[in-house]
Amino acid sequence: MKYNRCGKSGLLLPAVSLGLWHNFGSVDVYENSKNIIFHAFDCGITHFDLANNYGPIPGSAEITFGNVLKDGLKTHRDEIVVSTKAGYKMWDGPYGDWGSRKYMIASLDQSLKRMGLDYVDIYYSHRPDPETPIEETMMALDQMVRQGKALYVGISNYNPEQSKKAFEILKELRTPCLIHQSRYNMFDRWVENGLLEVTNNYGVGVIAFSPLAQGLLTNRYLNGIPQGSRMTKSEFLKPSQLTNKKLTQITKLNQIAEKRGQSLADMALAWILRDKRITSVLVGASSVEQLDTNLKCIDNVNFTETELQEIDNILNS
């Protein structure tokens, strides 16, 4: 594994991190979830990313992770970085959603209980809240650090303007923002329009989520929609997203990957990691084999100008 410094902090994160959004809920087979996590750790993936609502059912990914800790991973607590978040709807009533101090603090207490941990390494505001003063959300994050329930704080899904504000407030509070978690993959390049400049100026790291576009940027859907794939079971990836245009793009990207001697998944991850402002790619996996494939991305993150141009041409076609 290769470890990258997270912004200007003291923390190193693995170039490939593992996310527990899908495949680690109470609907999934525990042994498989545990094997993926253990295998990840054995391969040097030291960072595991969660959120209060991951499952399904919401909260159950944290319970699964807590069980994996109990089943052995906890003896390595000081060798891993665990993150969780609050920001999306988690419980009924007016205090289980968005970014109030009330929600942010109660949610972290619940997450810690589910995982059986005294503290998380990174606590995130999962999304900006247009109704709550940003100061209130940031002060709640800062308070969690001061109470020892989190070591670092991060923000996710904040646009460049909102990020700047959050970074300024956190700087003033002397709990500098460690990391920004944003969607970034070949099909969704919004971070290139200002966000990466802002994070870089403030010395904040960036972790790219859904770097494989939930599996579209792999060989998963090259020959149809396999039973059991995310597209057959998740409301977040629908068959309507696999348009003819997309399939043509994926097929052409796969040809470039083959020429580079990489799988499409590895090329898609390497393409993100080619930018030194990116600290880590945050992948998902439903099997140990997928994870093994994805880990090979770090072997070649260099692209020629011609390759980059060819990729851009495909993505713009």
Ligand SMILES: NC(=O)c1ccc[n+]([C@@H]2O[C@H](COP(=O)([O-])OP(=O)(O)OC[C@H]3O[C@@H](n4cnc5c(N)ncnc54)[C@H](OP(=O)(O)O)[C@@H]3O)[C@@H](O)[C@H]2O)c1
């Ligand atoms: N902050 C946020 O708002 C936010 C939002 C989304 C995600 N995230 C974080 O980012 C993490 C990753 O997101 P993601 O799961 O969408 O990432 P992703 O890496 O883009 O997609 C993962 C999925 O792609 C398929 N896949 C992965 N490797 C493969 C391979 N080598 N060959 C074939 N298929 C492969 C698997 O789907 P199958 O099930 O089909 O096998 C896998 O579950 C999440 O777990 C979460 O921690 C954060």
